Amino acid sequence: MTNQPTDSPEQDDAEISLLDLLQVVADNLRLLLGGSLLAGLVALGVSFVITPTFTASTTFMPPQQQASGAASLLQSLGSLGGLAGAASGLKNPVDQYVAFLKSRSVQDALIDRFDLTQRYEQKYRQNTAKALDAIARVKSGKDGLISVEVDDRDPQFAATLANAHVEELGKLLSRLAVTEAQQRRLFFEKQLSATKDKLVKAEQALRSTGVSASVLKSSPAAAVEGVAKLKAAIAAQEIKLASMRGYLAESAFEFKQAQSELAAMRAQMSKLESGESAPLAIDAGGDYITKYREFKYFETLFELFSKQYEIARVDESREGAVIQVVDVATPPELKSKPQKALIAVLAAVATGFVLLLFVFIRQAFRSSGADPATAEKLQRLRSALRHALKI
Numbered sequence: 001m002t003n004q005p006t007d008s009p010e011q012d013d014a015e016i017s018l019l020d021l022l023q024v025v026a027d028n029l030r031l032l033l034g035g036s037l038l039a040g041l042v043a044l045g046v047s048f049v050i051t052p053t054f055t056a057s058t059t060f061m062p063p064q065q066q067a068s069g070a071a072s073l074l075q076s077l078g079s080l081g082g083l084a085g086a087a088s089g090l091k092n093p094v095d096q097y098v099a100f101l102k103s104r105s106v107q108d109a110l111i112d113r114f115d116l117t118q119r120y121e122q123k124y125r126q127n128t129a130k131a132l133d134a135i136a137r138v139k140s141g142k143d144g145l146i147s148v149e150v151d152d153r154d155p156q157f158a159a160t161l162a163n164a165h166v167e168e169l170g171k172l173l174s175r176l177a178v179t180e181a182q183q184r185r186l187f188f189e190k191q192l193s194a195t196k197d198k199l200v201k202a203e204q205a206l207r208s209t210g211v212s213a214s215v216l217k218s219s220p221a222a223a224v225e226g227v228a229k230l231k232a233a234i235a236a237q238e239i240k241l242a243s244m245r246g247y248l249a250e251s252a253f254e255f256k257q258a259q260s261e262l263a264a265m266r267a268q269m270s271k272l273e274s275g276e277s278a279p280l281a282i283d284a285g286g287d288y289i290t291k292y293r294e295f296k297y298f299e300t301l302f303e304l305f306s307k308q309y310e311i312a313r314v315d316e317s318r319e320g321a322v323i324q325v326v327d328v329a330t331p332p333e334l335k336s337k338p339q340k341a342l343i344a345v346l347a348a349v350a351t352g353f354v355l356l357l358f359v360f361i362r363q364a365f366r367s368s369g370a371d372p373a374t375a376e377k378l379q380r381l382r383s384a385l386r387h388a389l390k391i
């Protein structure tokens with residue numbers, strides 16, 4: 001005789017529990033559907049009362065760097081050609097411009113320009129900045145373009161505020177050295193100014209020696225001039241190595257090559273200073289020669305920095321417009337908010353979920369009356385709540 005499989009008590013309880021839940025839903029189906037439908041209709045009606053919001057958008061292309069052209073020009077000068085690398089190295093310029101648009105400088109300029117504290121009815125400037133963050137969104141895409149979207153009840157103001165973001169970004173960039181050429185120009189401008197001051201002092205010290213013009217053309221002077229140029233080249237190479245450490249590893253071929261060039265220059269200088277070169281063995285006025293050497297050193301260094309500064313200025317002028325606007329924001333014709341259909345659907349779904357919980361909990365309380373132990377627990381729970389709330 002074959003034993004017939006029988007359902008376990010756990011399976012029976014699970015089936016009974018599932019059937020009980022479905023029975024509860026069926027008994028309250030009218031409440032669930034009617035309540036959800038009513039809530040959706042009410043939400044739909046309320047959405048017609050809400051003031052519509054319009055979204056204006058502008059798209060622009062950030063400045064495009066031209067590092068290749070600058071690098072080719074710098075290679076022709078040799079000794080200071082590697083200095084430009086310290087000024088470049090931006091991994092993702094688009095993210096940088098997005099950060100600029102969200103910066104406090106741009107936000108403060110927009111707040112003052114449009115009196116947003118009064119418009120958004122805020123007491124503190126910090127709260128106004130938060131309100132501006134809530135209605136203005138800055139996005140960047142894989143295509144390299146940046147878009148600014150602004151929400152406002154006035155379509156014209158939304159478009160004006162979106163375009164103002166780009167305008168204020170342009171003003172900020174005019175005060176910052178962002179592109180490679182701008183950074184190089186700023187770097188060499190500082191170096192040029194410092195070297196010019198030292199050159200003026202060296203020239204004054206040379207004039208104070210009272211050496212005649214004929215002495216300036218003598219053989220010792222020519223020899224000292226060569227040493228001064230070599231010394232200036234060594235200083236320039238040292239600055240180049242210092243800048244290359246910012247963007248190259250010491251194991252890189254370019255870095256090792258620059259080190260070798262510096263070592264060769266230092267070796268040559270060591271030979272000249274030790275007297276191995278014939279012209280330097282002549283001594284024509286020690287004080288004059290020392291000051292003349294210093295003067296020629298700063299003069300050569302000034303010429304090197306001047307060439308680099310002019311190259312940076314040319315590159316900066318070639319970069320053209322800082323920001324190129326692709327799509328100018330215009331007043332939108334259609335509202336973006338509220339989305340009436342979405343509001344109605346969400347309200348209906350949320351209400352249906354709440355009503356479903358309600359009918360389950362209500363059924364649980366009703367069923368508990370048949371079980372004395374459960375009823376006693378519920379009574380103790382009600383007493384504890386009354387005592388806690390002092391009802």
